[in-house]
Amino acid sequence: MREKIRTIVAIVTGLWMVFMGSEGLSATPPPSPCVKTVVDRTGAQVCLPAAINRIVITCYGGASHEIALFGGSRKVVAQPSIDRFPLLAKIYENFVDVPDAGAFDNVNLETILALQPDVVFAGIVSPQGNQRIRTLGIPVVVLGIGRADIDNLLKEFTMVGGILGAEETAAALVAYWNDRLSLIRNRLASIPEEARKKVFYGTTGPPFRTEGGLWWGHHFIRAAGGINAAQEIKMRGGVTPEQLLLWNPDVIIITTNHSQNRQGSGMVGDIRNHPKYRNIAAVKNNAMFACPIGTFWWDRPSPEAILGILWLAKTLYPRQMEALSIKIETKRFFSRFYHYALSDAEFNAFFSTVGKVNP
Template identity: 45%
Template structure:
């Protein structure tokens, strides 16, 4: 009897062992390799100098080291709160009113004149910098900070709309960037379609005065700004931001002068029509004799320089050069719509009037 019990116990132990071993073998046969579920911490984008830049998946802290509308791009895409350092923006009181936090963030320099040590202390996720500041940008890259280059004053319309998309990708604001590009596309088409109907003999010769009477922005942006709005750019063969001679200006003898106050980051400098009238070398120009001299408006940025807002500048210039053709453009309504849609700001008629008379608006 005892032998029978022991045999039974032994048999049970053997069977149990086989079941356990069989189970382990089954698990080994049917198991799949484990995969990591750790999300990526970096991604890549291609900036406006066609450079591949590694940036964090989520960008929360941005330093801007240029003007040229870079700050405005970030603001209209809904990411103003991500800017933790940038050049002072007192040139643009409307922008400061809409984003009062900009009064309290550090100015760490601009373009090639930057304070790399202070930028490092801010620990930004990336720096938005100009294509025109290779020296400063290189210092930041050497410090291990991702640098996303933007076109600033070197932009064309095509380049600027591509930049909107690129910044939308950086900020995960793709829908907002697409809406901005769509606004531009629809307004530009309306302007171009009407300009195409204007007889060549009615196109006015235009000189774009950039900060000082003998400085102009000829090719690239200046060329598009004038020709799309229905003018002939007398300086189309002159490089951007170049000085010309009085003799050259007299030879061109423009019908219209548009006068930009953009001379750099320190202050706005407004050219006055009376200064041209009282200048014996310029007083006989057609634009001066016929009082066709116009200061470019300033909203949250200079309307005549590349930025999200400069589509309003195209509409302003079209109405200025060809008032009969563009009588249908309600610039006040267009400005209100742009600011409401992209800046989420409701403007008054008086604020818009101040844009058109920026010199008076900026006096203390």
């Protein structure tokens, strides 16, 4: 079915371009009237039409999840493949056959043009691709994705909810986040900064890459009450075994959102058995964990990322967070925001790469 839809899109694209060329007209459709303006993650003012009925997404970073949660799933006419998120496809079945118009800087302008979207949601890390789409006369709303922090992510929820006419849902989501973040702060308030767990967040490895103070991984750790071992590097970069030994983290967290790390528990085993890492505190104490995956990676920015922050807080400080049930919290979140009754088996599958569950 998916291949059939992709074929249809390709045929329509070709016919559109031939027609435009035969008429001697510009391939850029006339812009829809500008009715409202939003400020995106880059600070740009983006003018939008009154009705948003056709949406193209050209990034990962939880964009599909935001739009779906705010009631826009059936308006999405193109997005990157969601094959890695089977539960998202189960909840929003119409996503399965949506064609792919490319991602980030590798976008297919002809396909996007033929789909005639009212708006394109794109990522902040692809300025060239985003500008190419703007030349078509289509509004581009840039999202923060991996460069988000907590404050900007909550502002993004409000913005996207407003674009889709879901202001009440956006306000409820922001309030939920603020409530749960406050819960973590209150539960951990008695732990002084010098006693907080030092966490290393591995985005690939070994050999490792990680995220410093200007990327989401840092804010993920800080929101959970930890200290980012790599905060000094600011952006992203490689980490030698010698540097990791100098940092000597109490806990190592492995993301599963890179192809190298699909089986997080296997990566934990690789670290444990690597002779260069055996003297690191996290290795000696077996404090290494792969991040769970729900409808999206729990360690990456999305509406669901607050569940990952709660999971990490409980992983780092099990005694202080003992009263919190990750299973109950997750089921309530799915019911309230996805309108989906999550089963025990589906919840347990979130932790299939983790190697340890603390529900």
